[in-house]
Amino acid sequence: MKILAPIRAYDELEMLAASGAEELYCGVVPQEWISRYGGAAWLNRRSPKGGSLETYSELRQLVDAAHARTLPVFITLNAPYYSAEQMPLVVDLAHRLSDEIGVDALIVTDLNLLVRLNEEKLAAALHVSSVAATLNSEAVRFLLNFGPRRIVLPRSLTLAEIESIVNDVRGQVEIEVFLLNDGCAFEEGFCATTHHHSVGAFCTSLSEMRAEFEWNGPVFRSRRENWLRRNLADYREWVWYLNGNGCSSTPKGLPYGPCGLCAIPDFQRIGIDSLKIVGREAPALKKLASVKMARDIVDRARAGVPKLHVIERAIALRETPEHCRSGYMCYYKVDGAR
Amino acid sequence: MEWSVHIRSAQDLDGDLTAERFATLESSARLGPVVTALARRIARLTPSARFTRCAFGTEFCENLLPPPAALAAVRAAARNRTLAFTFLTPYAGTAGIGKLRELFPLLHEGDEVVFSDWGVLNVLRREFPRLRPVQGRLLNKSLRDPRVMGLYASAPDPGGALAGNTLAALQRSNLDNESYTRLLARLGVAAVEMDNLPQGMDLSFADRGLAVTVYLPFGFISTSRSCMAAGLHYRKPDKFGPGAPCRHECQTHLLEYTYTNSPFPNRDQKFYLKGNTYFYAHSEPMLDALFEHAAGGRVSRLVFQPRLPMVES
Numbered sequence: 162m163k164i165l166a167p168i169r170a171y172d173e174l175e176m177l178a179a180s181g182a183e184e185l186y187c188g189v190v191p192q193e194w195i196s197r198y199g200g201a202a203w204l205n206r207r208s209p210k211g212g213s214l215e216t217y218s219e220l221r222q223l224v225d226a227a228h229a230r231t232l233p234v235f236i237t238l239n240a241p242y243y244s245a246e247q248m249p250l251v252v253d254l255a256h257r258l259s260d261e262i263g264v265d266a267l268i269v270t271d272l273n274l275l276v277r278l279n280e281e282k283l284a285a286a287l288h289v290s291s292v293a294a295t296l297n298s299e300a301v302r303f304l305l306n307f308g309p310r311r312i313v314l315p316r317s318l319t320l321a322e323i324e325s326i327v328n329d330v331r332g333q334v335e336i337e338v339f340l341l342n343d344g345c346a347f348e349e350g351f352c353a354t355t356h357h358h359s360v361g362a363f364c365t366s367l368s369e370m371r372a373e374f375e376w377n378g379p380v381f382r383s384r385r386e387n388w389l390r391r392n393l394a395d396y397r398e399w400v401w402y403l404n405g406n407g408c409s410s411t412p413k414g415l416p417y418g419p420c421g422l423c424a425i426p427d428f429q430r431i432g433i434d435s436l437k438i439v440g441r442e443a444p445a446l447k448k449l450a451s452v453k454m455a456r457d458i459v460d461r462a463r464a465g466v467p468k469l470h471v472i473e474r475a476i477a478l479r480e481t482p483e484h485c486r487s488g489y490m491c492y493y494k495v496d497g498a499r
Numbered sequence: 500m501e502w503s504v505h506i507r508s509a510q511d512l513d514g515d516l517t518a519e520r521f522a523t524l525e526s527s528a529r530l531g532p533v534v535t536a537l538a539r540r541i542a543r544l545t546p547s548a549r550f551t552r553c554a555f556g557t558e559f560c561e562n563l564l565p566p567p568a569a570l571a572a573v574r575a576a577a578r579n580r581t582l583a584f585t586f587l588t589p590y591a592g593t594a595g596i597g598k599l600r601e602l603f604p605l606l607h608e609g610d611e612v613v614f615s616d617w618g619v620l621n622v623l624r625r626e627f628p629r630l631r632p633v634q635g636r637l638l639n640k641s642l643r644d645p646r647v648m649g650l651y652a653s654a655p656d657p658g659g660a661l662a663g664n665t666l667a668a669l670q671r672s673n674l675d676n677e678s679y680t681r682l683l684a685r686l687g688v689a690a691v692e693m694d695n696l697p698q699g700m701d702l703s704f705a706d707r708g709l710a711v712t713v714y715l716p717f718g719f720i721s722t723s724r725s726c727m728a729a730g731l732h733y734r735k736p737d738k739f740g741p742g743a744p745c746r747h748e749c750q751t752h753l754l755e756y757t758y759t760n761s762p763f764p765n766r767d768q769k770f771y772l773k774g775n776t777y778f779y780a781h782s783e784p785m786l787d788a789l790f791e792h793a794a795g796g797r798v799s800r801l802v803f804q805p806r807l808p809m810v811e812s
Contacts, residue, residue, distance in 0.1 A: 241640035242673035246668070272679070273682065300616060302621055303617040322592050351637050353694075363721060373754070395738055489736075
């Protein structure tokens with residue numbers, strides 16, 4: 162069970178490695194793409210101006226240094242699709258990343274790209290992104306026809322569903338799950354919206370729109386409308402938590418945001434291969450704090466510390482038990498007694 | 500071109516099979532005018548159109564999968580009205596896959612099954628080869644964010660230059676790639692379903708022989724395994740968790756959003772939430788463009804949805 166950390170620059174490597182990262186992932190947007198596409202046509206689900214390395218030379222420097230520390234580096238090519246015009250550019254990029262720079266895996270969403278890259282017999286492995294919405298073991302079996310080494314499960318799956326999938330495909334493919342930071346109000350792979358800066362995320366944008374209920378029955382009493390309004394307010398609060406508690410941090414600068422730390426003992430028992438920390442575009446301090454928290458809890462789970470003690474430690478690390486008690490900051494509902 | 504209608508129950512097929520009669524099935528004061536206007540348009544533009552197929556089910560929520568008896572009744576009603584049959588299936592967790600395995604045997608040889616999940620396709624290919632898989636619109640990954648995509652068509656790339664390439668990419672999907680349509684053919688998928696995109700659609704891939712179905716007058720924006728409506732019956736800390744039991748609370752109400760915080764001129768635009776899924780309604784120019792595609796032969800079927808496709812059977 163490895164800790165997978167996001168990285169955006171070579172300068173972040175030393176601190177992430179020293180803090181306990183065991184795998185790294187990042188994006189790179191080549192100049193050819195930037196000069197050809199703007200607006201919402203993103204190469205890797207991040208704006209070219211925010212979440213990616215900017216040059217091949219920096220990426221090579223990062224990969225070489227990471228390999229010297231025995232850390233593998235994965236690259237996101239995880240747009241929901243690429244058009245026929247874009248595909249040669251993406252396949253060429255994959256070859257360059259794999260064969261020239263030596264990255265260890267490419268993270269892909271588009272089934273067409275997965276099939277194409279599998280046929281290319283790259284040295285780099287292929288990981289299927291959570292954006293592919295692999296929600297059941299039949300979907301994993303389908304994808305296995307096209308050669309992935311790893312499947313990233315969406316954060317919307319329950320622990321029971323994750324366990325069921327792992328049990329069904331154990332030994333056939335690595336499984337990665339979400340551990341820390343950004344949430345998504347929707348099923349990521351079935352959200353057809355953009356996070357373009359001109360409009361922002363749809364889920365948070367909705368919280369600022371006028372919303373009116375229409376009741377299907379004959380009488381829409383004010384008591385009933387209040388019931389719906391309260392639920393809408395709770396939903397908007399839940400979205401606020403998903404959005405990193407309104408993109409805020411504790412007084413000590415630790416990042417808020419959705420969290421699966423309490424589930425780490427379950428992930429160890431289930432046999433999860435990798436725990437993903439989200440946030441390529443996040444500030445270095447947030448990445449550092451996230452890796453430290455993850456490493457603290459993973460070390461305790463590896464040492465066999467009882468589950469309830471691990472959970473208590475996780476809540477203490479987050480420093481705001483009131484947020485943990487809200488129930489809205491958790492990726493997963495954990496049964497402490499199991 | 501074929502016309503299909505999305506129905507909720509066998510009773511929907513009692514009476515005339517006309518768009519105007521189907522439009523009366525929508526009781527919402529907010530959605531009714533959208534549906535009625537479309538029905539009138541269909542009657543005016545294509546007076547000879549006949550509904551020869553019905554679609555049943557939903558792509559958006561495994562908790563709305565019909566009970567076996569409801570599916571059997573609808574299938575029998577479709578046969579009685581000599582309508583071809585399409586069964587819509589959602590993305591699904593382990594439990595949903597199990598429910599679908601109980602429903603597929605009730606379908607007839609050659610019935611279409613719209614899949615929104617690669618796991619469902621895997622089950623169909625291995626266990627139910629007598630059914631015809633159709634790639635659903637959820638697996639068409641074109642962005643269709645109604646807040647901004649419509650603006651790309653009229654004022655491409657609101658962020659700056661690069662207009663042409665970006666708009667072209669946004670009007671397409673992976674179906675644009677011959678390698679992908681060949682893959683679908685190898686998988687036994689001869690047809691795909693789509694939404695009518697606010698930024699316009701490039702359907703040139705249809706010239707390679709893939710049949711294209713488009714839904715109207717609603718398109719999906721986003722869907723989730725965390726349902727706002729299902730939270731109504733939970734304590735606050737337990738709300739909105741995936742996998743929480745559902746009482747079909749979504750059937751009791753509709754939530755209409757108005758884009759009051761738009762930075763663009765579309766501040767009156769409406770979005771609709773039903774259960775776990777957000778929808779947009781087609782604008783008049785979008786309907787014009789869709790009917791042009793249909794007249795040009797690249798759309799082989801239109802599906803009239805008199806309700807938002809989130810109905811309990």
